[in-house]
Amino acid sequence: MASHGESIIREPLITGKDITYAQITNDVLRPVENTPTKAWWIGFTVASLGALLWVVAVSYTFWFGIGAWGLNKTVGWAWDITGFVWWVGIGHAGTLISAVLLLFRQNWRNSINRSAEAMTIFAVICAATYIVAHMGRPWMAVYSLPLPNQYGSLWVNFNSPLIWDVFAISTYFSVSLVFWYTGLLPDIASIRDRATGLRRRIYSIFSFGWTGSVKTWQRFETVSLILAGISTPLVLSVHTIVSMDFATSLEPGWHTTIFPPYFVAGAIFSGFAMVQTLLLVARKVLGLENYITMFHIESMNKIIILTGSIVGVAYITEFFIAWYSGVEYEQYAFINRATGPYWWAYWSMMSCNVISPQLFWFRKLRLSIPFSWFLSIIVNIGMWFERFVIIVTSLHRDYIPSSWAMFYPTWVEVSIFIGSIGVFFTLFLLFIRVLPSVAMAEVKLLLKGSSEQAKKKVLAHGHVDPAQAEFYIESLEKFDSVEMADYAKL
Amino acid sequence: MSSTKFILGLFEDPDEMLDGIHKLQQNSIPIYDVYTPMPIHGIEAKLGIKESRLGYAAFIFGCTGGTVAFSMLYYMLVWDWPHNIGGKPNFAIPDFVPITFEWTVLFTAFGMVLTFFYATHLFPGRAPRVMDFRATDDRFVIAIDARGNIPHEDITKLLNEAGAVEVKHNERKYVSYE
Numbered sequence: 156m157a158s159h160g161e162s163i164i165r166e167p168l169i170t171g172k173d174i175t176y177a178q179i180t181n182d183v184l185r186p187v188e189n190t191p192t193k194a195w196w197i198g199f200t201v202a203s204l205g206a207l208l209w210v211v212a213v214s215y216t217f218w219f220g221i222g223a224w225g226l227n228k229t230v231g232w233a234w235d236i237t238g239f240v241w242w243v244g245i246g247h248a249g250t251l252i253s254a255v256l257l258l259f260r261q262n263w264r265n266s267i268n269r270s271a272e273a274m275t276i277f278a279v280i281c282a283a284t285y286i287v288a289h290m291g292r293p294w295m296a297v298y299s300l301p302l303p304n305q306y307g308s309l310w311v312n313f314n315s316p317l318i319w320d321v322f323a324i325s326t327y328f329s330v331s332l333v334f335w336y337t338g339l340l341p342d343i344a345s346i347r348d349r350a351t352g353l354r355r356r357i358y359s360i361f362s363f364g365w366t367g368s369v370k371t372w373q374r375f376e377t378v379s380l381i382l383a384g385i386s387t388p389l390v391l392s393v394h395t396i397v398s399m400d401f402a403t404s405l406e407p408g409w410h411t412t413i414f415p416p417y418f419v420a421g422a423i424f425s426g427f428a429m430v431q432t433l434l435l436v437a438r439k440v441l442g443l444e445n446y447i448t449m450f451h452i453e454s455m456n457k458i459i460i461l462t463g464s465i466v467g468v469a470y471i472t473e474f475f476i477a478w479y480s481g482v483e484y485e486q487y488a489f490i491n492r493a494t495g496p497y498w499w500a501y502w503s504m505m506s507c508n509v510i511s512p513q514l515f516w517f518r519k520l521r522l523s524i525p526f527s528w529f530l531s532i533i534v535n536i537g538m539w540f541e542r543f544v545i546i547v548t549s550l551h552r553d554y555i556p557s558s559w560a561m562f563y564p565t566w567v568e569v570s571i572f573i574g575s576i577g578v579f580f581t582l583f584l585l586f587i588r589v590l591p592s593v594a595m596a597e598v599k600l601l602l603k604g605s606s607e608q609a610k611k612k613v614l615a616h617g618h619v620d621p622a623q624a625e626f627y628i629e630s631l632e633k634f635d636s637v638e639m640a641d642y643a644k645l
Numbered sequence: 646m647s648s649t650k651f652i653l654g655l656f657e658d659p660d661e662m663l664d665g666i667h668k669l670q671q672n673s674i675p676i677y678d679v680y681t682p683m684p685i686h687g688i689e690a691k692l693g694i695k696e697s698r699l700g701y702a703a704f705i706f707g708c709t710g711g712t713v714a715f716s717m718l719y720y721m722l723v724w725d726w727p728h729n730i731g732g733k734p735n736f737a738i739p740d741f742v743p744i745t746f747e748w749t750v751l752f753t754a755f756g757m758v759l760t761f762f763y764a765t766h767l768f769p770g771r772a773p774r775v776m777d778f779r780a781t782d783d784r785f786v787i788a789i790d791a792r793g794n795i796p797h798e799d800i801t802k803l804l805n806e807a808g809a810v811e812v813k814h815n816e817r818k819y820v821s822y823e
Contacts, residue, residue, distance in 0.1 A: 176657070309726065310722070319747075341683075344773065364772060364774065368679065377700060603659070
C-alpha cells in the first residue's frame with residue numbers, strides 16, 4: 156500500500172481515535188442515510204427561494220428580451236459575462252483538486268475532492284445558464300454548433316474565440332461530470348449495500364452494478380489517473396480560452412497577452428475561496444472534522460496566498476505594460492480604471508484580491524476558521540469585481556467620447572446573479588443529502604498510513620527520532636480535532 | 646457433497662487479507678475473486694491479473710478525437726466554404742488548435758470511460774452481483790469457488806489462521822439477488 160511507512164513528520168490526514176473503515180462509512184453517510192436536519196431545511200429553503208428568483212428573472216429576460224437589462228450601446232457586456240466568468244473560474248478549483256493534486260500525489264485531496272468536483276459541476280451549470288441567457292433568444296443557441304443548415308451549409312466561424320469557448324465549456328462540463336461520476340460509483344455501491352427496499356433499488360441503478368472486484372478496481376485506477384492527466388491541461392485550456400474572449404479583441408484593457416495565465420491563476424484563487432466557503436460550513440454541520448482537518452484548511456489557505464499573489468503581480472504588470480507600451484488608449488484605459496468613475500470597483504478588487512489574502516501570512520489568521528471563512532467571502536467578492544472591472548470599465552469609455560456611458564444594472568440582472576447563487580446552493584445542498592460528500596473509498600486508503608491513530612501507534616512503539624517526534628507532536632497543536640492530552644505521556 | 650457454493654473469507658485489515666491470499670496460494674487453492682471497499686495496491690500482481698490496456702484505448706480515442714476535429718475544421722473552413730476574412734488565409738492552423746485539443750480530450754475521456762464500463766459490464770440498472778454486502782463498506786473479502794476445492798474445513802482453517810474475522814460458506818453465489 157502506497158501510504159505505508161509514511162514519514163512521521165507529515166501531519167495526519169485523518170484525526171480521531173478508533174477510526175475504523177466502518178466508522179468512515181458511517182460518518183460520511185450520516186447525512187445521506189438520515190432525515191435532514193433543521194439547518195439543512197433552513198439552508199435549502201433559502202437557496203431554493205434564490206433559485207426561484209433566478210427562474211423569474213430569466214423568464215422575464217426571455218419574454219421581454221435583454222432590453223430588460225441595463226446594457227446600452229457602449230456597454231454591451233456587463234453583469235452577464237461578469238457572472239459567467241466568475242462561475243467558470245469558481246469551477247476550476249474542483250478540477251485542480253481532483254486532477255492536478257492527484258498527479259502530484261497530494262493525498263490530502265482525497266477528503267475534499269468529491270465536494271470540490273460537485274462544486275465544479277454546479278458552478279459550470281450556473282456559468283452555462285449565463286451564456287444561454289445573454290443570447291436573449293436562447294432558442295438561437297443551436298447556431299453556435301456546426302450543424303448542417305439550409306444556408307449552404309453556412310458553418311460557424313471557427314476563428315472566433317467565442318466558438319472555441321462553446322467547445323471548451325461543453326467539453327469541460329462533460330469531462331468533469333464523467334470524472335466525478337466514475338469516482339462516485341464505489342461510494343454509491345456502499346450506500347446501495349447498506350440500504351433496503353426502494354432506496355436499494357434506486358442506488359442500485361445508479362451504482363451501475365459496482366462490486367469492487369480486483370479487476371474493476373484496477374481499471375478504475377487506470378481510468379482515474381488518465382482522466383486526471385487529461386483534465387489538467389483541459390482546465391488550463393478552458394480558462395485560457397475564456398480569457399481569449401477578451402484578449403483577442405482590439406479593446407484597450409483587454410488586448411493583452413498576460414490574460415491567459417492571469418485568468419487561470421484568478422480562477423484557481425476564486426475556486427479555492429469557494430471551496431473554503433462551502434467546506435468550512437459543511438465540515439461543522441456534517442461533523443466531518445476528522446476528515447477535513449485544520450491541515451486541509453491551512454493548505455487551502457496557502458494556495459489562496461499563492462494564487463492571490465500571482466493575481467496581484469498580474470494586476471501590477473498589466474498597469475506597468477500599459478504605461479510602457481506608450482499606447483495612449485491603453486494608458487487611458489488603465490488610468491481610468493483606477494481613478495475614473497469606476498474607481499471604487501477597481502479598489503474593491505485590489506483590496507479584496509491582493510491585499511487581504513496577504514493576511515494569511517499570519518499563522519494565527521490562517522488557522523482561524525471564522526477568519527478563513529470571512530476571507531473566502533472577501534475573495535469571492537473581489538474576484539467578481541475583477542471581472543466587472545475588466546469588462547465594464549474597459550467598455551464604458553470607448554474611442555469616441557460622445558458615446559461614453561455608465562452602466563446601471565436593472566433588478567433583472569441583479570436577480571439573475573443572486574438567483575444563480577441560489578441555484579448553486581440548491582444543487583449543492585441536494586448533493587450532500589443524496590450522495591456521499593467525501594470520497595469514502597479514497598479516504599479509507601489513508602487510514603492505515605496517514606491517520607493520527609496510525610502515527611500514534613508508530614510513536615508508541617518508539618524507534619522514532621525524538622526530534623522528529625517532537626516536531627510531529629508540535630504540528631498537531633493546530634488541529635481542533637486532536638486531543639493533545641494523549642500526547643503528554645509519549 | 647455439501648451444498649456450499651462459495652467460501653468467503655472476510656478480513657477487516659487489508660494486510661491480513663494479503664496474508665490470506667498468500668496462504669491460499671501456497672496451498673494451491675485457486676482464488677475466484679477478491680472484493681474490497683478500496684483499491685489495494687499490489688494485489689493484481691499477486692493474483693496474476695494482467696495490466697489494464699485502457700491506456701492504449703485512451704490513446705487511440707484521443708488520436709481519433711484530434712483527427713475528427715481537425716478534419717471537420719478543415720472541411721468546413723477550407724474545403725466546403727472558404728470565407729474571405731480580411732484576405733487572411735483560410736487554412737489558419739493556429740486557430741484550429743483549441744478545438745482540436747478540446748475534442749482530443751473529449752474523445753479520450755468518453756471513449757476510455759465507456760470502454761471501462763463495457764469491459765467491466767457496468768451500466769445503469771445492472772443487477773449488482775454482490776457476494777457480501779460489507780465488501781463495499783469495511784470487509785475485505787476473498788471468494789473461493791467451493792466446488793472442486795475440498796476439503797472445505799482446510800480452507801476455513803487457512804483463512805482463520807491468516808486472520809479472517811469471519812468465514813462464510815454460502816449456498817448461493819450472489820446474495821444480492823432476491
